[in-house]
Amino acid sequence: GAVVSQHPSRVICKSGTSVKIECRSLDFQATTMFWYRQFPKQSLMLMATSNEGSKATYEQGVEKDKFLINHASLTLSTLTVTSAHPEDSSFYICSARWAAENNEQFFGPGTRLTVL
Amino acid sequence: GQNIDQPTEMTATEGAIVQINCTYQTSGFNGLFWYQQHAGEAPTFLSYNVLDGLEEKGRFSSFLSRSKGYSYLLLKELQMKDSASYLCAPMDSNYQLIWGAGTKLIIKP
Numbered sequence: 001g002a003v004v005s006q007h008p009s010r011v012i013c014k015s016g017t018s019v020k021i022e023c024r025s026l027d028f029q030a031t032t033m034f035w036y037r038q039f040p041k042q043s044l045m046l047m048a049t050s051n052e053g054s055k056a057t058y059e060q061g062v063e064k065d066k067f068l069i070n071h072a073s074l075t076l077s078t079l080t081v082t083s084a085h086p087e088d089s090s091f092y093i094c095s096a097r098w099a100a101e102n103n104e105q106f107f108g109p110g111t112r113l114t115v116l
Numbered sequence: 117g118q119n120i121d122q123p124t125e126m127t128a129t130e131g132a133i134v135q136i137n138c139t140y141q142t143s144g145f146n147g148l149f150w151y152q153q154h155a156g157e158a159p160t161f162l163s164y165n166v167l168d169g170l171e172e173k174g175r176f177s178s179f180l181s182r183s184k185g186y187s188y189l190l191l192k193e194l195q196m197k198d199s200a201s202y203l204c205a206p207m208d209s210n211y212q213l214i215w216g217a218g219t220k221l222i223i224k225p
Contacts, residue, residue, distance in 0.1 A: 032211075043217040044159070044203070093158045102147060102166070103211045107158040 002028045004096050006108030013084055014116055020080045021111045023094030029074035030096035034105060035067075038091045050077045084115040118142045120216030122204050127222045128194055136189045136202050136219045144209020150178050150189045151203040153218065159203055162189065191221075199223045 003026040013019050023033055033050045048056045048069050056069035068080040077096075081088055091112050095105040121139045128134040140148070147166035151159035165171055165180035165187060177190040189202055201218040208214055 044215045046212075046215070049212070091156070097211065102164050103207065104149065104161060104164060105213055107151075107160070110158040112156075 002026075002096070002098055002101065002106045004094065004106045004108040006094055006111055008111060009109060010112045010114075012114045012116065015085055016083055018080055018082045019084055019113060020078055021092055021094070021113075023077045023079070023096070023108050025075045025096040025098075025106070028096070028098050028100070030077075030098060031074060032097040033071060033077040034095045034097070035069060035077075035079050036093045036095070038093060038110075044093065047079075081113065084113070086115045089113055089115045118208060118214045120204055120206070120214060122202075122216050122219045124217065125220045125222065127224060128191075130194055130196060130223055130225050132194050133190065133192050134194060134221065136191075136204075136221070138187045138189075138204030138216075140185050140187070140204065140206045140214070142206045142208045142214055145182060146207040146209065146211055148178075148180055148187050148204065148206040149213065150176075150187075151205060153201045153203060155200075162202075194223050196223050196225070 005024045007022045031052050035047045036044045038044050047062045048058045050056045050069050050071040052071045052074050058064045071077040093110040094108045097105050149164050150162040153159040163178035170179045175192045180187045201220050203218040205213040
């Protein structure tokens with residue numbers, strides 16, 4: 001199957017700083033990538049849909065100025081959590097959709113963010 | 117609206133068979149995925165159904181009835197490593213996956 005990498009896998013930062021998370025599709029081109037957040041024992045929550053070369057579409061309740069998404073190429077999307085606060089601590093997961101494989105979403109391994 | 121209904125938690129015995137049911141309502145339909153998610157990890161793909169019927173893949177099988185908005189995941193010869201959450205995710209007309217809370221499966225020796 002297709003491989004999606006995510007970096008970093010874990011990050012601890014101080015409140016007020018910004019954190020960038022990278023998501024890469026390693027062996028296919030992904031015109032669409034998704035960013036999810038998951039709190040402990042809760043379901044995946046879609047934050048935004050990222051299309052290559054255009055602005056991301058954010059889900060209701062997700063602040064686009066706080067969660068900056070850039071999808072500059074067919075293999076890379078980045079999520080920047082700006083001015084992070086402890087309540088932003090969560091598990092962030094990206095996925096990339098591959099049209100050639102039934103539009104299946106291939107998930108990255110996730111990034112655990114802890115804001116002190 | 118769009119929604120998914122799965123049992124919150126199920127318990128089964130090692131070596132046994134378990135069936136996890138899922139009913140769904142979506143705006144349009146482009147197939148249904150089942151994912152497995154171990155605690156602290158990202159989901160991994162298990163199966164995809166777009167036509168009615170049963171898809172078998174080793175110890176795992178998945179069934180779909182589009183007219184009933186119903187799917188199930190069947191796990192045979194359960195192993196301890198199968199303890200995880202199982203996520204039923206139909207795809208709507210925009211090719212967006214709709215996620216529920218999943219079913220936490222606990223395997224006992």
